[in-house]
Amino acid sequence: MADQEDLTESQRAHSPVPPPRPDLTRAGGPRRKLGVPIAVALIAALALVVWHPWSGTSPGASNGPASTSHAGRGAGATGALPQPVHVATASLGDMPIVLTALGTVTPLATVTVKTQLAGTLQNVAFREGQMVKQGDLLAQIDPRPYQISLENAQGALAKDTALLQTARLDLRRYQTLLAQDSIASQQVDTQASLVKQYEGQVQSDHASVDTYKLDLTYARITAPVSGRVGLRQVDPGNYVTPSDANGIVVITQLQPISVVFTTSEDNLPAIMKRMHGGAKLSTTAYDRNNTMPLESGYLDTVDNQIDTSTGTIKLRALFSNDETLLFPNQFVNARLLVDTLHQAVIVPTSAVLNGASGPFVYIVKPDQTVTVRQVKVGPVDGERTSIASGLAAGDRVVIDGSDRLREGAKITIPSDQGAGQHAHAASGAGGASSAHAKSGKSH
Numbered sequence: 001m002a003d004q005e006d007l008t009e010s011q012r013a014h015s016p017v018p019p020p021r022p023d024l025t026r027a028g029g030p031r032r033k034l035g036v037p038i039a040v041a042l043i044a045a046l047a048l049v050v051w052h053p054w055s056g057t058s059p060g061a062s063n064g065p066a067s068t069s070h071a072g073r074g075a076g077a078t079g080a081l082p083q084p085v086h087v088a089t090a091s092l093g094d095m096p097i098v099l100t101a102l103g104t105v106t107p108l109a110t111v112t113v114k115t116q117l118a119g120t121l122q123n124v125a126f127r128e129g130q131m132v133k134q135g136d137l138l139a140q141i142d143p144r145p146y147q148i149s150l151e152n153a154q155g156a157l158a159k160d161t162a163l164l165q166t167a168r169l170d171l172r173r174y175q176t177l178l179a180q181d182s183i184a185s186q187q188v189d190t191q192a193s194l195v196k197q198y199e200g201q202v203q204s205d206h207a208s209v210d211t212y213k214l215d216l217t218y219a220r221i222t223a224p225v226s227g228r229v230g231l232r233q234v235d236p237g238n239y240v241t242p243s244d245a246n247g248i249v250v251i252t253q254l255q256p257i258s259v260v261f262t263t264s265e266d267n268l269p270a271i272m273k274r275m276h277g278g279a280k281l282s283t284t285a286y287d288r289n290n291t292m293p294l295e296s297g298y299l300d301t302v303d304n305q306i307d308t309s310t311g312t313i314k315l316r317a318l319f320s321n322d323e324t325l326l327f328p329n330q331f332v333n334a335r336l337l338v339d340t341l342h343q344a345v346i347v348p349t350s351a352v353l354n355g356a357s358g359p360f361v362y363i364v365k366p367d368q369t370v371t372v373r374q375v376k377v378g379p380v381d382g383e384r385t386s387i388a389s390g391l392a393a394g395d396r397v398v399i400d401g402s403d404r405l406r407e408g409a410k411i412t413i414p415s416d417q418g419a420g421q422h423a424h425a426a427s428g429a430g431g432a433s434s435a436h437a438k439s440g441k442s443h
Contacts, residue, residue, distance in 0.1 A: 082412040085401035087364050088348050092393045095344040095386040096337050097270075097379045103261030103285070103334040105326045106316075107252045109225045114247040115240045116218040117141050121248075123236050132223045132251065139248055141240070143219040150212035157205035164198035171195050227253035252328050257321045258300065259285050261334040262312040270338050271302065271315075283317035285326060286333040295319040295326050299336060341379060344386040351397040352377060352385050361391065362398040362405055364413075370398060372407050 375390030
């Protein structure tokens with residue numbers, strides 16, 4: 001029985017399976033299942049043909065943001081969208097040729113006041129930071145020892161003067177006796193030599209008197225120059241000597257004062273040409289930020305040699321410094337006016353751009369497009385730049401928004417947008433009414 005069951009299962013496995021018979025009870029069943037996907041494919045193909053990416057129109061062009069984005073892509077591809085920019089007009093004017101350099105305020109005189117005598121400092125007659133004039137009393141040394149020495153020298157002078165007078169009288173007597181042949185000539189010669197000795201002694205006594213008078217003058221310490229005194233280096237009551245390194249006080253001259261700065265040797269010929277012509281080159285000192293002018297002066301002198309390590313030369317400008325805005329060792333920006341260009345073509349500095357071929361500007365054409373113009377730049381004065389060649393007075397140049405421009409790009413100027421916006425609003429209103437009328441006709 002087992003063998004018979006195995007044979008039956010084997011026969012069943014190798015026997016062909018009959019295909020399923022269609023259900024004829026449903027009319028048109030298989031045809032309906034095939035028709036649905038075919039219809040869907042036909043509808044998709046039709047939609048693809050009607051709304052193709054490269055077709056000029058799309059369904060629903062008047063509705064929804066899809067039409068707007070499509071129109072924007074088309075306009076951007078053709079470069080029809082104008083770029084908003086700011087423009088300026090090139091004009092004729094005077095352009096100063098200015099050299100700017102970092103300088104140091106340097107006083108014309110800085111004096112360390114020291115005593116020329118050894119003695120006790122009796123008093124100090126100045127206040128720290130005070131402005132003094134030349135000859136003003138600063139301090140007083142005890143004068144009594146030098147007064148005594150002066151009186152002693154004057155006594156010696158009086159004594160030697162009397163001896164000289166006696167010797168001269170004796171010489172005249174001896175000369176009279178010699179004429180009468182009553183005295184030896186040797187005695188007359190000896191008396192004449194004695195007179196000479198007394199004359200030398202009197203002269204030495206005069207020098208001693210003058211020396212002690214000068215010491216009394218040195219006991220009064222006065223200001224050698226006009227200027228501002230610094231901090232006191234020694235207090236009254238101290239014994240001071242000429243060998244003291246710090247002295248008593250330091251005086252710095254502030255009025256006038258100078259600024260020392262350097263410039264390239266390439267600028268030296270133009271400077272020397274103007275100075276040899278008798279011109280006083282105006283110089284202005286600005287603060288460290290180069291924004292606020294501190295004082296105006298003139299170029300005083302040029303150093304006598306060029307620094308070979310840097311290729312620069314030192315210049316000194318003088319300033320009256322009436323308001324004492326310039327202080328010694330202060331860092332300032334010196335602006336030296338070398339010359340002035342008259343009737344130069346001037347544009348804002350922001351209009352000049354740098355490219356691979358050199359500086360250029362964007363010229364605004366009458367059709368509201370721009371073109372690139374290569375220019376040669378002249379002297380620059382802050383926000384103004386002179387154009388040596390490539391530009392004429394009256395040309396309009398782009399000064400803002402040039403980073404979005406190319407050759408032939410369309411632009412719009414904000415000052416002209418008022419009329420443009422008004423016209424655009426009117427055309428928008430007309431378009432809206434026309435669309436409304438068309439919508440009414442369709443309804």
